[in-house]
Amino acid sequence: MPLALFALAISAFGIGTTEFIINGLLPDLAADFGVSIPVAGLLVSGYALGVAIGGPPLTMLGGRLSRKHMLVALMVLFIAGNLLSALAPSYGVLMTGRFLGAFAHGAYFGVGSVVAAELVAPGRRASAIALMFTGLTLANVLGVPLGTWIGQAYGWRATFWVVVGIGVVALAGVLALVPRQPRPQVSIRQELATFRSGAVWLALAMTVFGFAPVFAVITFIAPMMTDVGGFSPGAVPIVMAVFGVGLVVGNLIGGKLADRAVLRSILASVGLLTVLSVVVGFVASSQIAFIVAITLFGLAGFMAVPPLQTRVLDAAAGAPTLASAANIGAFNVGNAIGSFAAGLTIDAGFGYTAPAWTAAVLGLVGLGVTGLALHQSRRAAKPAGPGSEGQPPTPARPGHRRVAAR
Secondary structure (H helix, E strand, C coil), X not given: CCHHHHHHHHHHHHHHHHHHCHHHHHXXXXXXXXXXXXXXXXXXXHHHHHHHHHHHHHHHHHHHCCHHHHHHHXXXXXXXXXXXXXXXXXXXXXXXXXXXXXXXXXXXXXXXXXXXXXXXXXHHHHHHHHHHHHHHHHHHHHHHHHHHHHHHHHXXXXXXXXXXXXXXXXXXXHHHHCCCCCCCCCCHHHHHHHHHCHHHHHHHHHHHHHHHHHHHHHCCHHHHHHHHCCCCCCHHHHHHHHHHHHHHHHHHHHHHHHHHCHHHHHHHHHHHHHHHHHHHHHHCCCHHHHHHHHHHHXXXXXXXXXXXXXXXXXXXXXXXXXXXXXXXXHHHHHHHHHHHHHHHHHHCCCCCCHHHHHHHHHHHHHHHHHHHHHXXXXXXXXXXXXXXXXXCCCCCCCCCCCCCCC
């Protein structure tokens, strides 16, 4: 794999760390700014909102830049957001810094996915995207626990200063390793035109409902472990680290599978995620079985990430950058839907295993959308006229690319 992919992975590690680290710092932030824990928690949902709404317009604004220059600009914005967070004199300024970082997040993963896919041969695109997203999964295993420890030992501002340092290293890597590429010869109008395609909207819907089960469960994993499974509070970060290992392994497996068959790999991973959601609900009271199930759950969840991102690139072939950024927003919409729906079931009195059943229902919706996309893709790929019913298909015109169900 090209060294440039490792620069993208380091960037993803920094972005993933700043996204998730706030969970471990909430008590310190609430005490420092004199706000309640729920109000401090808005720094999490505010970040997700920034990713969802900021990525596509920022990508359009940068459409006149080469993709390398766009990545550089986004890393500068990421560094600025975390620098502002580290220096924040008030809660409002900290929220502003979080928003800046979130805007960079949405656009960076969208543009970075396109760059990663173009650095390798067509048959290895999903694996290249998976390698970039490995930085995001490693953030859960290494970045978040380490950042939490630093924040507890030296203050929450120290954590943001470390993230700023990671951003500087990532920026240097992008400048040194990502090759120069010509500015995309695609206008904003052409990028927007891709959203007239039903296949693009189906790809985005697959991302929303295929990934929503992950956050339906993970958002409430701590009370599920302590109140249902009888785990001690100190065991929660250990189990989350094991869960993070499942994310890393699943992400790499998903890249390999998607290089062979994108839609079928989505169907398999979402199907497995749905089944494991049910398993998690059933074994929540058994500690060893729960650890095994939640690790496999994480593996299945991130098996879906590379093919979901690859699918939107396939569906928006010719003008993929904006659609790719929109798909990062779709992941965050799925995060919000999953956690919100699971929270409603808990509030309704169904207990802390209810998120697992909620995840299973969301997974079934994801399977339905994926099945529809697979059916439509096969119909589109089926040759008509002389090339149908077992006859050789009509050769594609030079430069014309037909997206089939792989």
